[in-house]
Amino acid sequence: MTRGTFISFEGIDGAGKSTHVASVAAFFRQAGRAVVLTREPGGTTLSEKLRELVLHEPMDALTEALLMFAARREHLVQVIEPALARGDVVLCDRFTDATFAYQGGGRGFDWQVLVQLERRVQALPDGSLRQPDLTVWFDLDPLIAAERLASARVPDKFESQPVDFFAAVRAGYARRQAEMPERFARIDAAQTREAVGADVARVVTPWLQRSAA
Numbered sequence: 001m002t003r004g005t006f007i008s009f010e011g012i013d014g015a016g017k018s019t020h021v022a023s024v025a026a027f028f029r030q031a032g033r034a035v036v037l038t039r040e041p042g043g044t045t046l047s048e049k050l051r052e053l054v055l056h057e058p059m060d061a062l063t064e065a066l067l068m069f070a071a072r073r074e075h076l077v078q079v080i081e082p083a084l085a086r087g088d089v090v091l092c093d094r095f096t097d098a099t100f101a102y103q104g105g106g107r108g109f110d111w112q113v114l115v116q117l118e119r120r121v122q123a124l125p126d127g128s129l130r131q132p133d134l135t136v137w138f139d140l141d142p143l144i145a146a147e148r149l150a151s152a153r154v155p156d157k158f159e160s161q162p163v164d165f166f167a168a169v170r171a172g173y174a175r176r177q178a179e180m181p182e183r184f185a186r187i188d189a190a191q192t193r194e195a196v197g198a199d200v201a202r203v204v205t206p207w208l209q210r211s212a213a
């Protein structure tokens with residue numbers, strides 16, 4: 001059965017992942033692959049509405065976690081699963097690791113509750129759990145990220161958090177990587193943009209070959 005490839009991109013705000021996500025899309029398309037480039041929270045009409053709420057309205061921590069997973073469920077059912085069934089390459093700017101990092105690490109929300117929500121939301125009909133095949137984690141010191149963000153546009157609810165929050169988010173990503181090391185590729189995002197791009201190309205290339213086979 002043809003099955004696509006699912007790659008997610010993660011990192012604290014200011015780590016610089018977005019430009020590299022676009023390059024990876026171009027890379028796969030040049031190789032003749034059908035690419036679905038999408039993001040979380042978002043990716044469907046309803047999920048984009050939830051994104052607006054969750055990025056701009058103050059809310060209870062459980063509400064925030066539930067809305068992230070609600071947006072994710074729609075995205076999976078409407079976009080990601082159909083694309084993977086077609087054999088496409090799905091490139092997702094953030095996925096569940098962001099919930100563990102931001103709501104779990106950053107907000108201090110109960111990690112095990114997130115594990116339970118993940119099990120429910122990402123369950124496949126055969127009982128297995130949908131996870132990215134590869135997660136590219138742009139890891140960066142929060143102080144460097146804060147310097148980069150200072151010159152950026154108007155911050156949203158998360159971007160305006162203090163450096164300590166991002167240190168906790170970063171620790172959340174590190175914990176996720178430790179729990180599921182096989183699918184994580186950590187990239188040192190403090191390097192030059194070119195060096196980061198080269199590292200990203202190196203970790204995604206095996207998937208180009210695999211998905212083309």
Ligand code: TYD
Binds near residue numbers: 013055068102
């Ligand atoms: P981001 O992906 O950085 O998009 P943009 O480049 O447009 O700012 O913004 C999404 C924000 O949402 C980011 O601060 C992380 C946060 N977020 C969570 O807190 N939990 C999640 O599960 C996801 C997917 C994102």
